[in-house]
Amino acid sequence: MTDKTSAIRMVKGTIVISFEFCKGCELCVTFCPKHVISLSDRINAAGYPTATLINNGQCTGCAICALVCPEVAIEVYRE
Numbered sequence: 001m002t003d004k005t006s007a008i009r010m011v012k013g014t015i016v017i018s019f020e021f022c023k024g025c026e027l028c029v030t031f032c033p034k035h036v037i038s039l040s041d042r043i044n045a046a047g048y049p050t051a052t053l054i055n056n057g058q059c060t061g062c063a064i065c066a067l068v069c070p071e072v073a074i075e076v077y078r079e
């Protein structure tokens with residue numbers, strides 16, 4: 001007999017945000033459905049506060065953040 005619960009597996013993901021490309025617009029913060037991106041107090045060379053991943057274990061790799069980022073500053077990786 002098949003254990004149906006074992007077929008339901010959460011996809012895990014992670015993102016890498018380019019520190020120097022980020023302009024701190026917060027679009028990724030707003031649109032992440034898991035609320036795992038936050039604006040940090042780290043300022044890049046252009047003077048912008050930069051986004052950071054705050055709870056890596058909850059990222060699903062959905063790539064919404066990368067799609068909305070106007071600076072193409074986010075890379076998404078899936079398990």
Ligand code: SF4
Nearest residue numbers: 032059060062063065
């Ligand atoms: S890939 Fe999806 S879940 Fe992960 S940080 Fe981006 S928007 Fe959030």
Ligand code: SF4
Nearest residue numbers: 022023025026028069
């Ligand atoms: S959407 Fe892109 S530019 Fe805007 S805060 Fe997020 S990573 Fe930075």
